[in-house]
Amino acid sequence: METPLSGGYQVSHGSQTLSSASADVADPSAITDAVKVVEGKLNGAGLNLLINNAGVYAPVTLETVDSEEMIRTYKTNAVGPLLMAQAFLPLLKKAAQESMDKGLSCSKAAIVNISTVMGSIQKTSESFFKPVISYRCSKAALNMLTKCQALTYGETGILCVALHPGWVKTDMGTQEADLTVDTSVRGLLSVLPILSEKHSGSLLNWEGKVIPW
Numbered sequence: 616m617e618t619p620l621s622g623g624y625q626v627s628h629g630s631q632t633l634s635s636a637s638a639d640v641a642d643p644s645a646i647t648d649a650v651k652v653v654e655g656k657l658n659g660a661g662l663n664l665l666i667n668n669a670g671v672y673a674p675v676t677l678e679t680v681d682s683e684e685m686i687r688t689y690k691t692n693a694v695g696p697l698l699m700a701q702a703f704l705p706l707l708k709k710a711a712q713e714s715m716d717k718g719l720s721c722s723k724a725a726i727v728n729i730s731t732v733m734g735s736i737q738k739t740s741e742s743f744f745k746p747v748i749s750y751r752c753s754k755a756a757l758n759m760l761t762k763c764q765a766l767t768y769g770e771t772g773i774l775c776v777a778l779h780p781g782w783v784k785t786d787m788g789t790q791e792a793d794l795t796v797d798t799s800v801r802g803l804l805s806v807l808p809i810l811s812e813k814h815s816g817s818l819l820n821w822e823g824k825v826i827p828w
């Protein structure tokens with residue numbers, strides 16, 4: 616069952632419920648505070664699903680980008696998801712250990728990094744009409760992080776994937792984008808339940824199609 620909320624979705628599947636908590640992912644102490652809030656909501660249970668959605672984007676090119684912009688974007692788009700996963704790892708491990716499910720799944724324990732096809736090195740020439748250098752480099756780093764997380768955390772029962780939501784009508788995507796937020800979110804929500812160990816360490820789009828790294 617899914618219930619649209621202002622600015623998000625609440626999803627429940629059986630006894631499981633997804634709710635949102637916010638934190639500045641570029642601020643380690645805010646992440647620590649968010650873990651405490653989530654721990655309080657869980658009442659001793661583990662966390663099944665961590666979705667790293669925060670992202671920043673600037674219309675910079677190879678000619679116009681500077682070191683400040685590269686670091687700002689890397690901090691939110693790549694370092695943020697890394698720190699979030701580190702901080703929430705004990706709760707994710709708890710969910711994995713207490714689950715009776717075999718293999719890997721989002722209902723057991725999973726880290727979902729919202730990435731983009733623009734971070735795919737193999738697909739770069741198809742979308743390079745938008746150079747967005749800081750965004751591309753940071754999301755390529757996020758894709759590598761996802762692969763490394765899958766290889767490391769997979770052993771403890773945690774599925775790790777990167778998902779591309781499509782080109783979506785948001786502040787970042789602008790109103791020129793192909794997809795409405797509703798179409799993209801519904802697509803992503805229908806992909807989550809089909810994810811298994813064969814997807815861990817991959818980048819998939821909102822329709823569940825694998826995108827080459």
Ligand SMILES: NC(=O)c1ccc[n+]([C@@H]2O[C@H](COP(=O)([O-])OP(=O)(O)OC[C@H]3O[C@@H](n4cnc5c(N)ncnc54)[C@H](OP(=O)(O)O)[C@@H]3O)[C@@H](O)[C@H]2O)c1
Binds near residue numbers: 639781786
């Ligand atoms: N829209 C697209 O076409 C598209 C395509 C591919 C991938 N994506 C990815 O989808 C995700 C969501 O993007 P969007 O389109 O919704 O972008 P958006 O409209 O610009 O929204 C970005 C969101 O990230 C939050 N955020 C930014 N920096 C943050 C930080 N340091 N800590 C916590 N939250 C932070 C923003 O919060 P505030 O509003 O409080 O700043 C905002 O809620 C991003 O990871 C993006 O890269 C989007």
